[in-house]
Amino acid sequence: MKKILALTALSAFAVSSHAQSSLLLYGILDEALTYTNNTGTTNANGSVTPAGSKFAVDSLSGMYGSRWGLRGDEDLGGGLHTIFTLESGISLPNGGQGQGGLMWGRQIYVGMKSANFGQVTLGRQYDSVYNFTMLLDSGSLTSNGASMHAGDLDNAAINLRQNNSIRYLSPNIKGLTFGGGLAVGGVAGDVTNGLQYNFGAQYDTGVGLKVGAAYEFFKNPIGSSAGTGWFTSNGSGTLLSHALDAGYTSAHNYQIGMVAAQYTKGQWTFAGSWSNAQFGKMTAFDGKTVTFNTFDLGFQYMWTPFFSTAVGWNYQTSTGVTRPDGTKVGNQHSNQFYGRASYNLSKRTALYSAVGYQDSRGVNSLGGRAVADIDNIVDSSTGKQVVFRLGITHFF
Structure with a gap:
């Protein structure tokens, strides 16, 4: 028995000495005083009851979104690694959690990685918009709620993640990743x-x-309970709660297509994107589909290694859809302009200010007058909305 225990201990020591493990604790605190004008409460008929201007302290709609997490890596030898990430969104004003109160709402996954063959991971994860296009669009240069597309229909603001997902990411092959x-x-x-x-x-x-x-592509994007669909993948509620898209909850499928490009030369960076989002086979509209197209353009200039500014514009349009009774809804469009200035006090701490202005016109998805909806912060009581942020970020 003693010989068996000794051999077991020796083999365990051999394995632990062969495998190199690392564990990283990291986080971002992004807190800002936020002003939003013309806020309102959306009614079932598409009208919006005015609620006045709003000042708030917010840590979830900033340049990065406050979070903390753990990242692990175990070297198994032969170029093979076990990897994992647990990441939680945090709300500094009240000490709560983001993403509808989920403990690991931002992402949580485990998998295997190889330098030659890429990685496979399983869990709650980001999507392909995040991996391949979001970091190239104009909004990435200003990176805060004031610059995000109306309704975030293309998920370029990462409001949603994929639950129950299996994901593959390739290694970098002469500049190409897929x-x-x-x-x-x-x-x-x-x-x-x-x-x-x-x-x-x-x-x-x-x-x-x-x-x-x-x-x-998403089949049945509205789940019967929190965490079971695309628009209901967070801990509570649905993203389709604003006048822009609240009328499309009967969609049986949803799809996103997006292309983006970014060019940097010296102190200048230019960016742009186009996305197409479709709510398909809507039972409330005799199986019809409604389509949104969103375009953005912007640029950033690095005045010094510590100080930068960026401005941008996005335009969203939808031709709408016809109800069974012959009335048309959702035929609306919006123009949005935004800017950001940030100053790095150190490698970890920065101060920033950001502003966004949106002008929306037409008829919303519920049949009322179109109202502004920057990102998914809150519906405006009119077709216009201004969001201003004055914040601080700290990395650890």
Whole structure:
């Protein structure tokens, strides 16, 4: 018995000495005083009851979004690694958690990685828009709620993640990276219910230009309970709670296509993107589809290694959809202008200010007058909305 225990201990020591492990605790605190004018409460008929201007302290809609997490890596030898990440969104004003109160709402996954073959991970994860296009669009240069697309219909503000997902990301092959994911619905008796798949690619030319593309499809995007669909993938509620898209909750599928490009030369960076989002097979509209197209352009200038400014514009349009009674809704468009200035006090701490202005016109998804909706912060009581942030970020 003693010989068996000794051999077991020796083999355990041999394994531990062979495997190199690392564990990283990291986080970002991004807190700002936020002013939003013309806020309101959206009614079932599409009208908005005015609620007045609003001042708030916010840590979830900033340049980075406050978070903390743990990242681990175990070297198994032969170029193979076990990896994992646990990351939680945090709300500094009240000490709560982001993403609807989920403990690990930003991401949580475990998997294997190889320098030659890429990585495969399983869990709650980011999508292909994040991996291949979001970091190239104009909004990435200002990176805060004041600059995000109306309703975040293309998920370029990462309001949503994919639950129950299996994801592959390739290694960098002479500037090219690609990958995709599959999320299973977990519904007994119907293996396609809640099915999600996505894929994309990005190419870095090595001379300042990067281009990317992504496609995503979601079947039954509105789950019966929190965490079971795409628009209900957070801990509570649904993202489709604003006048822009609240009328489209009967959609049986949803898809996103996005392309983006970014070019850096010296102190200048230019960026732009186009995205197409579709709510398909809506039972409330006799199976019809409504389509949104969003375009953005912007640039950043680095005045010094510590101080930068950025400005941008995005335009969103939808031709709408016709109800069974013949009335048309959702035929609206919006123009949005935004800017950001930031100053790095150190490698870890920065001060920033950001402003966004949106002008929306037409008819919203519920049949009322179109109202402004920057990101998904709050519906305006009119077609216009201003969001201003004055904040501080700290990395640890």
